[in-house]
Amino acid sequence: MREYIAALVFTATFLSVSIALARQEKVPASKYHKDALDYAELAKAPQKARAKRNPLERDPDAVSAGRILFEHHCAECHGDLAQGGRKGPSLRAEEVQNAELGAIFWILTNGVVRRGMPVWSKLPEPQRWQLVSYIKSLGPAEGNTAPAPSPESPSNSATESPSPRR
Amino acid sequence: MSFAPFRPFLMLFMLPVLLVFSPGSAHAQESPYIVAYDHYLEEPGNLEIEYFSTFGTQRGGNDFHAYWMEFEYGATAWWTTEFYLDGQSTFGDSTVFTGVRWENRFRVLKREHFINPVLYVEYENISGADKIFKEVEGHDVESGHGFRNTVLRQERNHELEFKLILSGTHKGWNFTQNTIAAKNLSNNPWEFGYAIGASRPLALKASAKRCSFCLQNFIAGAEMYGGLGDRHSFGLHDTSHYFAPVVAWNLPSDWTLRLSAGFGLNDNSHRFLLRWGVSREITGFGSMVSRLFGGRR
Numbered sequence: 001m002r003e004y005i006a007a008l009v010f011t012a013t014f015l016s017v018s019i020a021l022a023r024q025e026k027v028p029a030s031k032y033h034k035d036a037l038d039y040a041e042l043a044k045a046p047q048k049a050r051a052k053r054n055p056l057e058r059d060p061d062a063v064s065a066g067r068i069l070f071e072h073h074c075a076e077c078h079g080d081l082a083q084g085g086r087k088g089p090s091l092r093a094e095e096v097q098n099a100e101l102g103a104i105f106w107i108l109t110n111g112v113v114r115r116g117m118p119v120w121s122k123l124p125e126p127q128r129w130q131l132v133s134y135i136k137s138l139g140p141a142e143g144n145t146a147p148a149p150s151p152e153s154p155s156n157s158a159t160e161s162p163s164p165r166r
Numbered sequence: 167m168s169f170a171p172f173r174p175f176l177m178l179f180m181l182p183v184l185l186v187f188s189p190g191s192a193h194a195q196e197s198p199y200i201v202a203y204d205h206y207l208e209e210p211g212n213l214e215i216e217y218f219s220t221f222g223t224q225r226g227g228n229d230f231h232a233y234w235m236e237f238e239y240g241a242t243a244w245w246t247t248e249f250y251l252d253g254q255s256t257f258g259d260s261t262v263f264t265g266v267r268w269e270n271r272f273r274v275l276k277r278e279h280f281i282n283p284v285l286y287v288e289y290e291n292i293s294g295a296d297k298i299f300k301e302v303e304g305h306d307v308e309s310g311h312g313f314r315n316t317v318l319r320q321e322r323n324h325e326l327e328f329k330l331i332l333s334g335t336h337k338g339w340n341f342t343q344n345t346i347a348a349k350n351l352s353n354n355p356w357e358f359g360y361a362i363g364a365s366r367p368l369a370l371k372a373s374a375k376r377c378s379f380c381l382q383n384f385i386a387g388a389e390m391y392g393g394l395g396d397r398h399s400f401g402l403h404d405t406s407h408y409f410a411p412v413v414a415w416n417l418p419s420d421w422t423l424r425l426s427a428g429f430g431l432n433d434n435s436h437r438f439l440l441r442w443g444v445s446r447e448i449t450g451f452g453s454m455v456s457r458l459f460g461g462r463r
Contacts, residue, residue: 013268061374069372072418073195076449086453087211110277113243121278122195122206124338124370127382 035084039095041112045103052102056129066134069127073120082138087116092141104132196422197340198414200441201301202363202389204342205282205333207273208240213451218424218443220298222436227312230256232264232297239451244273254297260315265292265323267300271331279334286329286344294321299439301327303348304357304396305404307434324351338370340387355397363389365412376418385414392431406435421446 056062070082077088084090091097096104108128111119120128197204200218208214216236223229232254241247250267269288295318297311311318326349333342346359365387373380392407394400410428417423421444428439 056371064374065372068374068376111243113273113276116210116243118207118209118240118243119278121335122197122204122340124367124382126371130372 035089035093038089038112038115038117039093041107041115042095042099042103045100045106049106050100050102052105054101054105054129054132056126056133059130059133062130062133063137065127066130066132066137069123069131070134073123074131077117082135083141090141091135092138094140096135097138097140101132101136104135105129108132195416196385196414196424196445198365198385198387198412198424198426199342199363199389200410200412200424200426200443201299201391201408202342202344202361203271203284203286203329203331203333204335204340204363205273205284205331207244207246207271207284208238209447209449210240210243211452212240212447212449214238214445214447216443216445218298218441221440222297222299223438224256224312224436225308228257228259230254230297230311232299234298234300236445244276246271250300252292252296252298254295254315256295256297256315262293262295262315262319264296264298264319265290267292280336281332281334284331284333286327286331288327288329290323290325290327292323292325294318294323296323299408299436301346301348301359301361302391302393302406302408303327303346303359304393305399306357306359306393307404307406308430308436309434311436325349326351339364339366357396358394358400359392360394361389361391363387363412378417378419383416383418385416387412389426392435404434405432407431408435408439410439410441 054062070078071080074082074088074091077085078091079085079088082091084093089096105128107117108120108123108131110121111117113119120131123131197206214237216238218234218236220232221229222232232252234250234252236248236250238246238248248267248269248271250269252264252267253262254264255261267288267290269286272285272287274283274285295315328347330345331342332344333340335341340363342361342363344361346361348357348359350357365385367382368384368386369381372382377383388409388411390407390409392402393405395403395405407430408428409431410426412424412426415423424441424443424445426439426441428436428441430437430439
């Protein structure tokens with residue numbers, strides 16, 4: 001009997017912690033501000049990392065392989081078309097599209113752990129470069145390269161991911 | 167044969183199996199380790215539901231089948247919390263629920279380094295009949311598990327366990343080393359153990375086609391784990407050690423299958439531990455819960 005009580009207590013505690021954490025995660029007052037902070041991380045890439053060249057630059061399959069990887073690992077946060085989602089900023093913004101390949105690769109490798117993006121070094125290096133190839137192939141989003149000014153505004157809802165998962 | 171005595175256990179372990187059929191899953195890139203941990207945490211807001219089985223041989227007793235359910239939640243990008251439910255069936259004896267564990271892993275450094283430390287803290291409330299061998303520590307030897315379940319269940323362990331996980335990934339290879347220190351909250355000495363592992367995907371480049379059998383979906387490796395005695399008798403004397411090749415198959419249909427064949431390396435070890443596991447990741451679990459309770463995530 002004591003075991004069942006212990007199991008119940010632990011389950012309740014586990015759920016409480018999950019709920020408490022989930023409730024703390026709120027959309028920031030200004031999505032523009034949050035995205036700007038995320039993009040600022042690109043500038044933190046060391047010079048050596050920025051100078052790295054994409055070894056799969058001439059690989060004709062890199063973009064299509066990167067697209068599959070993106071759908072599996074990135075779309076949930078950044079949106080199905082990389083246009084930005086609730087958790088992650090748009091990857092079609094000028095800040096990303098104009099960034100050096102090496103800087104994007106560096107962000108993928110190191111994540112932005114304190115801001116919620118996990119490290120992706122568990123994907124082997126060639127797969128990270130395939131992702132970089134895909135992200136760069138997207139180009140800036142038409143007519144809206146900057147993040148929307150506020151989460152409540154109608155223009156922002158147009159930039160939200162149409163992901164069927166939501 | 168009546169299944170009535172097993173009904174609570176069937177419900178306990180089948181419920182999560184039903185859960186994993188819910189929508190909203192993500193393709194995982196899970197490591198093949200079953201005992202060792204690497205430095206990768208669960209993605210924030212995702213819940214991974216896992217089921218693992220261990221079939222073990224037992225000299226001087228009956229063979230057993232131990233199993234556990236694992237609920238792994240990415241609280242933040244630097245903190246993963248997990249909840250375990252353990253049970254086991256000993257052939258010719260009985261099926262018993264053996265306890266619960268609550269584990270937390272914290273990533274210490276915010277960037278990727280050559281070696282990445284992760285701190286691990288776990289509380290266990292398990293009986294002496296627990297045989298999942300999620301870790302081996304102290305003087306945990308085969309002969310200690312050879313009794314009937316009614317005898318083993320009389321021992322109750324409230325234990326705190328700490329691990330220092332040092333792991334790095336280079337050229338596709340992951341190397342990890344876990345140092346374990348555990349303290350039974352009754353008046354027992356600190357016990358120590360270790361686990362090491364190495365693994366690599368069978369292909370480093372992803373295929374341009376969606377496929378189940380592409381080499382990049384398979385990660386193979388090996389792990390080794392064992393006890394290092396306790397505070398009064400630190401070392402290899404009266405300890406057990408295992409070596410296990412491991413493989414994980416990350417299916418594009420969101421499932422991960424793991425298989426491991428463990429071999430005891432000395433006379434104190436079980437000769438053979440066959441393990442397998444199946445897991446599925448549910449993305450956006452945190453958001454789902456938040457919406458249920460009025461959050462805005």
